[in-house]
Amino acid sequence: MAFKPTARSEREIKSQEPNLIPIMNLMVILIPMLLLNYHFITLAMLNTSLPASGEGAAENQQKKKKEEKPRLNLTISITDKGFIIAGAGGVLVKGKGPTIPLKTTDPNVPQWKRYNYKALNEELIKIKKKYPYEQDAIIAAEPNIKYQTIISTMDATRKVMSDKPTEDLNGDGKIDSRDLILFPGINLSPGIF
Amino acid sequence: MAKSPSKRPGVGRRKQEEAKLTLTSMMDMFTIILVFLMKSYSTDVEVNVDASMAQRLPVSISEAKLEQDAEAVVQITPDAILVKNKHVVTLNNFKVPKTALDPTNPFLIVPLYDELNNLKEMALKLEEAGAIVNGKPYRFQGILVIKGDKNMPSSLLMKVMYTAGQAEFAKIYHTAIKEGG
Numbered sequence A: 001m002a003f004k005p006t007a008r009s010e011r012e013i014k015s016q017e018p019n020l021i022p023i024m025n026l027m028v029i030l031i032p033m034l035l036l037n038y039h040f041i042t043l044a045m046l047n048t049s050l051p052a053s054g055e056g057a058a059e060n061q062q063k064k065k066k067e068e069k070p071r072l073n074l075t076i077s078i079t080d081k082g083f084i085i086a087g088a089g090g091v092l093v094k095g096k097g098p099t100i101p102l103k104t105t106d107p108n109v110p111q112w113k114r115y116n117y118k119a120l121n122e123e124l125i126k127i128k129k130k131y132p133y134e135q136d137a138i139i140a141a142e143p144n145i146k147y148q149t150i151i152s153t154m155d156a157t158r159k160v161m162s163d164k165p166t167e168d169l170n171g172d173g174k175i176d177s178r179d180l181i182l183f184p185g186i187n188l189s190p191g192i193f
Numbered sequence B: 001m002a003k004s005p006s007k008r009p010g011v012g013r014r015k016q017e018e019a020k021l022t023l024t025s026m027m028d029m030f031t032i033i034l035v036f037l038m039k040s041y042s043t044d045v046e047v048n049v050d051a052s053m054a055q056r057l058p059v060s061i062s063e064a065k066l067e068q069d070a071e072a073v074v075q076i077t078p079d080a081i082l083v084k085n086k087h088v089v090t091l092n093n094f095k096v097p098k099t100a101l102d103p104t105n106p107f108l109i110v111p112l113y114d115e116l117n118n119l120k121e122m123a124l125k126l127e128e129a130g131a132i133v134n135g136k137p138y139r140f141q142g143i144l145v146i147k148g149d150k151n152m153p154s155s156l157l158m159k160v161m162y163t164a165g166q167a168e169f170a171k172i173y174h175t176a177i178k179e180g181g
Helices: A021-037 A057-068 A117-130 A147-158 B024-039 B110-128 B154-166
Strands: A043-048 A075-079 A082-087 A136-141 A185-190 B072-076 B080-083 B086-090 B143-148 B171-178
Touching: A021 B024, A043 A147, A043 A185, A075 A147, A082 A117, A117 A147, A136 A147, A147 A185, A147 B154, A147 B171, A185 B154, B072 B110, B072 B154, B080 B110, B086 B110, B110 B154, B143 B154
Parallel strands: A075 A136, A136 A185, B072 B143, B143 B171
Antiparallel strands: A043 B171, A075 A082, B072 B080, B080 B086
């Protein structure tokens, strides 16, 4: 007896849809969870030590450092006329008034935009080249200086404001990303004028 | 003459097919969102900042991160100082009322000191009891995070930092919005 002709050619090709419901369940849970965790703003943290008048662990650390090497005691004072840079040896003077005067005295410009952070940064790079081991700086602010001005000054004190290191600042003979760091150990101190 | 019912095959006897949802395009969308959110997922220690405070924070280019959870968070607005979201001192446009200051020491904000001291003592008790946090024995580190209004005068900041120092909070972090971030 002859075989029946194959039925394969007549079989209808049905498109099989995958069952997406379990994956959908997963998505519905994962997306809200990740959305809750999403940071729409990125926060930056700036660490500082206590004001000089405070008593605590930070001061003890400083005392230890003091014993090792003579300290520069770099002090950046924020005054209403500009920045005054001073060290253990004296005040860095450029002409009359503060070391780095204000960019503008226009009262319509917000206080923190009146200061010349770029010039401060350049000046600090010069100091860092002379004292490559120095890590600390004291920032003193007059009572009416706003928080944003202090934060921006800290930014200018901590790091070189360009993206690429250009000079060997930490004195190890190589130019690498560590040469972007200026004075990361910042002490905030109440200004005494 | 009335139209006779159609005699064509299939018409009028159309089969009721089950309606199906096309999920493919939705899945595409979800996959893209999922990948995007996974990429931005970070396990770093973060400080919670609500939207109204975020507008008031200063801007910074700093890339530093918090090493571990802060033991105290002090929020400073023009009207109040809050410790861990608890109202501690009422301010009048960043001015601390005289009654809140220590009469012998104009730098010490007494209610803030009391609150921070309580927090420290609680932390020390935890340490003594041998509490374990993230798999390590807990130690009081004195980490304090300041979330301050960008218009806060430095005189108030110094008072807050001095008071924190007196309560043995030595590592002080300032919160800022990352520029361009």
